[in-house]
Amino acid sequence: MTRPGRSTGGEASLAEEVAAAQPCEWRVGKQRIVHGDSVDLLARLPAASIDVIVTSPPYNIGVAYNSYDDQRPRADYLAWLARIAGELARVLAPxxxxxxxxxxxxxxxxxxMDVAGAFRDSFVLQNHIVWVKSVSIGEDTVGHFKPITSRRYLNNNHEAVFHFTKTGAVEVDRLAVGVPYKDKTNISRWKHGSPVRCAGNSWFIPYRTVKSRAQKFDHPAGFPVELPERCIKLHGVANATVLDPFLGAGSTLVAAEKLGCTGTGFEIDPAYAKAAVARLRAGER
Structure with missing residues (x-):
């Protein structure tokens, strides 16, 4: 951790470090974790300084976060996201x-759809990706989902990933997240220059099996590291500068570190910031 006025060689615990100052900042590898409100912290970033933003804001569905009310009036919630959108557009590179x-x-x-609409004035929707958490093929089911008991609704096995850019014309590295051809003869028959093809906009990324909240880093709504890893790869810039303004327990920065990218994450809750720092210090992959 680096912070003015405090030695990095002290004996303070990570929890004490979190409580000592606000905003509080740590550096682990190529990653920077800042404890504070993203609305305030985004204003401190230089314009056009970020290559890739990967994030998941609170959904406003009553999730029991430690330091955030996830049941705000819908209009207030969307207005807040629109304000965030303006700052993200400012810091994102062209x-x-x-x-x-x-x-x-x-x-x-x-x-x-309402959340995506809050970003519409600031960005162009270039790709709409479906993150599939669980899928049934024939009589077999793979992945994880939260089952519900209902006579009206199906189990919800997917979430949206909206790929926004400033112009809608940003080139991406589709083959960086490609899949091998099922029929290998297609490679020579159609003169493809790669052994893999575009995987499309449905991504099957299951959660890892866990048996306790601690294995989820005590965060109620994190996503697997594989999700931000795939997003960063798809953007396709070597040594990209990555940002997650709603860091949670740190999956985006774990992915950025794995890929050799420089990353910054903002997190308003000290316990979640602590979890992100601990994961990076432990060298999670």
Whole structure:
């Protein structure tokens, strides 16, 4: 951790470091974690300084976060997101990519679309990706989902990932997240220059099996590291500068560190910031 006026060689625990100052900042590898409100912290970033933004804001569906009320009036919530959108547009490079993960509930199916709409004045929607958490093929099911008991709704097995850019014309590295050809003869027969093809806009990324909240880093709504990793790869810039303004337990920065990218994450809750720092210090992959 680096912070003016404090030695990095002290014996303070990570929890004491979190509580000592606000905003509080740590550097682990190529990653920077800042404890504070993203509205305030975004204003401190230089314009056009970020290549890739990957984030998942609170969904406003009553998730029990430690330091955030996830049941705000819808108009206030969307106005807040529109304000965030303006700042994200300011800090994103002209050729940058912004990946926004949004979930929701069966009883309120408009949440993802409403959230995407809050960013419409600041960005162009270039790709709409479906993050599939669980899928049934024939009589087999793979992945994880939260089952519900209902006579109206199906189990909700997917979330949206909106790929925003400033122009809608940003080139991406589709083959960086490609899949091998099923029929290998297609490679020579159609003169493809790569053994892999575009995987499309449905991404099957299951959660890892966990048996306790601690294995989820005590965060109620994190996403797998594989999701931001795939987003960063798709953008396709070597040594990209990555930002997550709603860092949570740090999955985006774990992915950025794995890929050799420089990353910054903002997190308003000290416990979640602590979890992100601990994951990076432990060298999670």
């Amino acid at each position: 050729s940058g990519s912004f990946f926004l993960n949004v979930g929701g509930t069966n009883s309120d199916p408009w949440i993802a």
